[in-house]
Amino acid sequence: MLSGLLEAVFNGMSIGSVLLISALGLAIVFGLMGVINLAHGELMMLGAYTTFVVQNIFKLLPTPLFEFYIFFALIAAFFVAAAVGFVLERGVIRFLYGRPLETLLATWGVSLILQQFVRSISWGLAIAISLFCLLFFGGMQLINRRPNAESIRTKAIAIILPLSIGISSIVSIFLGNTFGLTITKPWFGAQNVDVTAPAWLRGGLPIGDFQLPYSRLFIMLMTAICLVGIYLFLQRTNWGLRIRAVTQNRNMSACLGIPTATVDAFTFALGSGLAGIAGCAISLLGSVGPNTGQNYVVDTFMVVVVGGVGKLAGTIIAALAIGTASYLIGSGTFISMFASLQPVADFLTFFATTSMAKVMVFALIITFLQVRPGGIFPQKGRNVEL
Secondary structure (H helix, E strand, O other), X not given: OHHHHHHHHHHXXXXXXXXXXXXXXXXXXXXXXXXXXXXXXXXXXXXXXXXHHHHHHHHOOOHHHHOOHHHHHHHHHHHHHHHHHHHHHHHOHHHOOOOHHHHHHHHHHHHHHHHHHHHHOOHHHHHHHHHHHHHHHHHHHHHHOOOOHHHHHHHHHHHHHHHHHHHHHHHHHHHHHHXXXXXXXXXXXXXXXXXXXXXXXXXXXXXXOEEEEHHHHHHHHHHHHHXXXXXXXXXXXXXXXXHHHHHHOHHHHHHOOOOHHHHXXXXXXXXXXXXXXXXXXXXXXXXXXXXXXXXXXXXXXXXXXXXOOOOHHHHHHHHHHHHHHHHHHHOOXXXXXXXXXXHHHHHHHHOOOHHHHHHHHHHHHHHHHHHOOOOOOOOOHHHHOO
């Protein structure tokens, strides 16, 4: 019984580690800009798919190199998710600051778009999107260089936008008719894909009657490194100082010459990159699909709320607690411990599934927030009034 409990606690902590990586980025973004980003789960999903792509590329290389693909996948997942997050902030969110409902709906729409994008992406679609970006943004850059750019911007968009869409669509259709399925066949499709862990991440470390999987140990180590890295970045670098300054007092930071708009974009990209790393970790735990991020985004938001907005220590405690509690309840670990108390055992059996365990944890979180509505470490001072 004790060994089973220890194994369940370890597995729960490994899940909590994934939530922690994702929640770190979300806590920074939410604490700085107050943006509820419902597309955060899809950024994790993009990180997981990036890991899958990097794995397939390394399969074409000599076998010894394949054992190190995970390190390149982590870097690629971070930059891919960060780039998408940067575009999302510059293209959508920066126009919606101070309008939480519109931001909520916009990011929810982006999450649906990203899910369908992964299902439908093909060479033809990739070429069409690349060509559209080249034509539209290249044309807008040329317009912005003109002395009277502001006066003709609206007319320019009205002309360049349909032309870019039309040209890119025609080129995509032409290539599809010319090359057939070789260019129109989706890369991933709606089905889940599997990521093969390197050989040194397979198996586990024997401890008594059970094993500690190397993959989960790697995730926990990776989480610790990210945590230390984020702490040092926020405390020891100029950009970290700017982020903390804008978080505490945006208006005063702007008066002191800090480019708050640039800080917003950089912070959102950083938080999105951390979500990409979390997606890479998720790919080691199971198959990856278009809906992968939806399985974690609600838990990630709960971590941020329970820990306290923008509080690093609270995020750590909340992530490990929620991950461990969800696994312990969902795996039925407690059932054998209360076998002599039949009503309690029946109650725990009812919640001994993944979905029902989330309901139970959510109920416990609601109860906790009734006592401490500001989370484990609530904001104090002027931040509460802003």
